[in-house]
Amino acid sequence: MSEYVGDLNSAQLELSGxxxxxxxxxxxxxxxxxxxxxxxxxxxxxxxxxxxxxxxxLVSSLQQDFSTQDESGFMQMSIPRIGIGLDCSVTPLxxxxxxxxxxxxFFYPIVDDPYMMGKIACANVLSDLYAMGxxxxxxxxxxxxxxxxxxxxxxxxxxxxxxxxxxxxxxxAGTTVTGGQSVVNPWCTIGGVASTIxxxxxxxxxxxxxxxxxxVLTKPLGTQVAVNAHQWLDQPERWNxxxxxxxxxxxRKAYHRAMDSMARLNRTAARLMHKYNAHGSTDVTGFGxxxxxxxxxxxxxxxxxxxxHNLPVIAKMAAxxxxxxxxFQLLQGHSAETSGGLLICLPREQAAAYCKDIEKxxxxxxxxxxxxxxxxxxxRIIDKPRVIEVPAKD
Amino acid sequence: MSEYVGDLNSAQLELSGxxxxxxxxxxxxxxxxxxxxxxxxxxxxxxxxxxxxxxxxLVSSLQQDFSTQDESGFMQMSIPRIGIGLDCSVTPLxxxxxxxxxxxxFFYPIVDDPYMMGKIACANVLSDLYAMGxxxxxxxxxxxxxxxxxxxxxxxxxxxxxxxxxxxxxxxAGTTVTGGQSVVNPWCTIGGVASTIxxxxxxxxxxxxxxxxxxVLTKPLGTQVAVNAHQWLDQPERWNxxxxxxxxxxxRKAYHRAMDSMARLNRTAARLMHKYNAHGSTDVTGFGxxxxxxxxxxxxxxxxxxxxHNLPVIAKMAAxxxxxxxxFQLLQGHSAETSGGLLICLPREQAAAYCKDIEKxxxxxxxxxxxxxxxxxxxRIIDKPRVIEVPAKD
Numbered sequence: 001m002s003e004y005v006g007d008l009n010s011a012q013l014e015l016s017g018x019x020x021x022x023x024x025x026x027x028x029x030x031x032x033x034x035x036x037x038x039x040x041x042x043x044x045x046x047x048x049x050x051x052x053x054x055x056x057x058l059v060s061s062l063q064q065d066f067s068t069q070d071e072s073g074f075m076q077m078s079i080p081r082i083g084i085g086l087d088c089s090v091t092p093l094x095x096x097x098x099x100x101x102x103x104x105x106f107f108y109p110i111v112d113d114p115y116m117m118g119k120i121a122c123a124n125v126l127s128d129l130y131a132m133g134x135x136x137x138x139x140x141x142x143x144x145x146x147x148x149x150x151x152x153x154x155x156x157x158x159x160x161x162x163x164x165x166x167x168x169x170x171x172x173a174g175t176t177v178t179g180g181q182s183v184v185n186p187w188c189t190i191g192g193v194a195s196t197i198x199x200x201x202x203x204x205x206x207x208x209x210x211x212x213x214x215x216v217l218t219k220p221l222g223t224q225v226a227v228n229a230h231q232w233l234d235q236p237e238r239w240n241x242x243x244x245x246x247x248x249x250x251x252r253k254a255y256h257r258a259m260d261s262m263a264r265l266n267r268t269a270a271r272l273m274h275k276y277n278a279h280g281s282t283d284v285t286g287f288g289x290x291x292x293x294x295x296x297x298x299x300x301x302x303x304x305x306x307x308x309h310n311l312p313v314i315a316k317m318a319a320x321x322x323x324x325x326x327x328f329q330l331l332q333g334h335s336a337e338t339s340g341g342l343l344i345c346l347p348r349e350q351a352a353a354y355c356k357d358i359e360k361x362x363x364x365x366x367x368x369x370x371x372x373x374x375x376x377x378x379x380r381i382i383d384k385p386r387v388i389e390v391p392a393k394d
Numbered sequence: 395m396s397e398y399v400g401d402l403n404s405a406q407l408e409l410s411g412x413x414x415x416x417x418x419x420x421x422x423x424x425x426x427x428x429x430x431x432x433x434x435x436x437x438x439x440x441x442x443x444x445x446x447x448x449x450x451x452l453v454s455s456l457q458q459d460f461s462t463q464d465e466s467g468f469m470q471m472s473i474p475r476i477g478i479g480l481d482c483s484v485t486p487l488x489x490x491x492x493x494x495x496x497x498x499x500f501f502y503p504i505v506d507d508p509y510m511m512g513k514i515a516c517a518n519v520l521s522d523l524y525a526m527g528x529x530x531x532x533x534x535x536x537x538x539x540x541x542x543x544x545x546x547x548x549x550x551x552x553x554x555x556x557x558x559x560x561x562x563x564x565x566x567a568g569t570t571v572t573g574g575q576s577v578v579n580p581w582c583t584i585g586g587v588a589s590t591i592x593x594x595x596x597x598x599x600x601x602x603x604x605x606x607x608x609x610v611l612t613k614p615l616g617t618q619v620a621v622n623a624h625q626w627l628d629q630p631e632r633w634n635x636x637x638x639x640x641x642x643x644x645x646r647k648a649y650h651r652a653m654d655s656m657a658r659l660n661r662t663a664a665r666l667m668h669k670y671n672a673h674g675s676t677d678v679t680g681f682g683x684x685x686x687x688x689x690x691x692x693x694x695x696x697x698x699x700x701x702x703h704n705l706p707v708i709a710k711m712a713a714x715x716x717x718x719x720x721x722f723q724l725l726q727g728h729s730a731e732t733s734g735g736l737l738i739c740l741p742r743e744q745a746a747a748y749c750k751d752i753e754k755x756x757x758x759x760x761x762x763x764x765x766x767x768x769x770x771x772x773x774r775i776i777d778k779p780r781v782i783e784v785p786a787k788d
Contacts (some may be wrong), residue, residue, distance in 0.1 A: 042542075043578065089413035089572035091533040093591050095492055104535045104575050104587060139485040139497045141587065143537070148436075181498050184437065186580040193498060193587050194537065197487050 004103030021254075024113035025200060029157045037117060037158060040147040041108030041187035087131040087282055090203065098197050104129035106143045106191020110338050111228050111259055114158040117190060118165025119263040124285070124339035125192040126173050130270035131283040131342055138196050140170050142180035145189035162190055173265055204273055206280030209300045209345040213279055213372035215308065216351055218269040218358065219261050219341025220390035221289060222317035225328050226251070226258035229320050245319040253392035254314045261314070262339040268362050269342045274358070276350040284340030290333025293370075293379035305375025308333070312367045312388040326393060333381045344370060365390070417646075418507035423551045426459055431511060432625065434541040435502030435581035436546040461750060481525040481676055486598065492591050497522035500537045500585020504621050504732050505653055508552040512559025513657040515584040518679070518733035520567050521755035523588050525677040527598030532590050534564050536574035539583035556584055567659055598667060600674030603694045607673055607766035609702065610745055612663040612752065613735025614784035615683060616711030619722050620645070621650035623714050630717050639713040647786035648708045655708070656733040662756050663736045669751070670744040678734030684727025687737060687764075687773035702727070706761045706782040727775045730736025739766060759784070 026035035073274060088103040105125045111117050122140070129137055142163065146155055170177050180192070196202075227280045229251045232238035273281055282296045289308070311318070311331060321330035328335040346354055355366040367388060420429035435442070482497040499519045505511050516534070523531055536557065540549055564571050590596075623645045626632035660677060667675055678689045683702070693699045705712070705725060715724035722729040740748055749760040761782060 091572055093532055095591060096490065098489055100533050100589060100591060102535065102589060104531060106575055107577065138487055139494050139496060141496065178485055181500055183501065195494060195496060195589060197489060197494060197591050
């Protein structure tokens with residue numbers, strides 16, 4: 001592996017085109033074989049958010065000061081479940097009918113591969129724009145905190161890889177990283193800001209669901225389960241809890257599928273929302289499929305509710321989740337996802353075409369997971385939802 | 395003090411108009427009398443940045459990938475001293491000759507008053523726009539991390555105060571906070587993102603200094619010295635080092651002058667840059683007066699250098715800095731400032747009028763501190779600079 005050492009291109013080598021990436025090898029970068037990026041924070045990925053009910057109380061004293069528009073952005077981004085369902089803030093500008101559509105997000109390492117972590121962080125921030133049907137990002141800023149616990153060597157290897165991954169995904173999205181802020185902090189932190197200036201017709205306000213629409217999901221669930229199961233390979237006592245339902249190989253495949261999925265842009269999904277007249281969309285992240293479905297439902301103009309029948313899940317992760325009791329609540333729709341898919345309301349007659357089109361363009365499946373019926377703006381998952389096992393891409 | 399308890403308005407009461415704010419009283423908010431916001435991070439304010447030479451190395455591998463424009467933003471914001479001297483990233487937009495001017499900054503508590511900390515964090519982010527001569531901010535996002543070490547009670551008292559302070563200063567600046575991200579983190583963190591969409595004539599590219607210009611500074615130096623000296627009131631061994639040159643009363647006054655100065659917007663200073671044809675400007679923050687002066691000098695089009703003769707310093711803080719040996723390097727121009735003033739190149743014949751005008755409008759002094767002479771784009775402070783003692787506002 002000597003051709004690797006200390007060389008940024010090693011990250012590129014490790015990235016074998018797309019799906020199945022060569023596993024990150026710390027020793028290939030002169031790091032201890034035991035190096036784990038995810039150990040530089042006690043909370044993982046979107047599990048780092050201030051609990052919704054807490055933030056709700058913290059900001060309640062401010063709410064009366066926010067106009068609905070202000071509130072929308074502020075609420076949704078800090079506490080998505082009570083937001084008005086916009087994944088971005090939308091600000092009318094002083095110039096010719098334009099709007100600033102903007103979002104920010106940052107969190108802690110969720111995978112051990114620094115380059116992939118950078119890509120995931122970038123895709124995750126951009127996903128908020130894509131959920132609004134915005135396909136062009138005009139500018140990105142990178143937010144980075146180097147862990148005080150990293151050795152100089154670890155820092156010098158890991159941080160450039162994270163930056164490179166973030167930047168590569170930004171380029172893939174047709175945008176650039178023009179700034180940022182970097183600090184030192186006990187926990188390694190990575191995130192960004194995505195901004196677009198656009199005409200009102202470039203974004204889709206997610207409040208037009210009508211009875212008869214169907215719900216489409218563009219990425220499988222189970223990223224949180226997969227990254228945890230993968231970490232348990234190092235932890236016998238945890239591993240013993242799940243080894244009866246899953247093999248090491250299954251877990252490694254699921255982990256790579258999860259990384260690939262989290263690093264994938266929802267940009268094509270957003271583009272096709274326009275082509276197939278989507279009635280609204282949100283992206284599935286920290287509050288799980290049901291949490292975000294409820295947010296979306298609660299802000300529809302018409303009296304509708306969402307009913308979810310199917311749960312596409314990364315292969316074997318439903319079994320792992322079950323084996324862990326109530327830990328993940330994956331089948332209840334509460335398992336946090338990072339850089340998850342778009343949950344989209346589409347006219348019934350368009351949904352199949354949407355799914356076919358995205359698969360044709362990207363080689364990734366999308367699934368019809370539920371329906372929109374008359375109701376009181378809530379969302380639920382049926383009693384025994386059908387679990388669709390989504391195999392690793394290889 | 396019972397009228398205080400648990401009530402957000404207490405923050406307003408504590409804020410007596412402007413200059414001399416009633417000191418933050420933890421007990422008035424049901425907190426322990428020993429509560430100190432600044433203890434929720436091991437690094438203070440702008441002292442949290444990754445050392446310039448380190449970041450320089452970390453990002454060097456990426457530099458070749460950035461176009462000059464990209465680099466400018468990215469470099470300057472993570473490592474101001476080698477930036478091309480822009481305090482913001484400037485991105486040309488797809489729409490009618492408009493640009494996105496954007497900046498982000500976040501750091502750790504530097505004062506113990508949560509409401510003032512929020513105001514300072516907001517003023518500090520906006521200052522990067524003002525340094526570019528941009529006076530209108532279209533949108534702000536708030537970046538917040540709640541310390542894992544805070545008790546629920548502390549969190550529930552402190553976070554709303556910080557948010558309120560941030561929001562109040564945003565309103566004062568004529569903008570609004572429409573979103574943000576909140577996480578939990580070992581260290582309390584506060585910052586934001588400021589964005590403006592404007593025509594090219596709304597910002598001033600800071601590269602037009604000519605021989606004969608003079609340098610104006612709009613806020614006194616010494617904020618870092620003042621906040622440290624104030625903390626030492628609780629630490630006898632530290633206090634003994636400086637008590638011969640300064641009284642408790644002096645330190646309290648300096649601390650309040652520093653808070654007032656850090657929370658003050660550079661907006662009027664930015665507006666007047668247009669009126670008096672400024673040739674360029676930067677804001678003085680983490681790398682001290684000389685660090686930012688060098689950045690500004692290094693990116694001038696003409697062969698000029700900056701020579702600084704006068705150092706306006708919060709009263710008594712120069713003596714404190716001297717008593718601390720090399721700790722601050724205040725008179726060498728290296729002491730970090732938080733939300734410092736604008737350092738502006740002005741045509742000599744306009745400078746006096748600029749200073750008079752800002753004092754008339756705001757009641758705050760600005761100072762002519764140096765000159766622009768022929769040279770190799772460097773900046774220096776003369777051997778025995780004149781220290782101007784700036785009294786507390788009261």
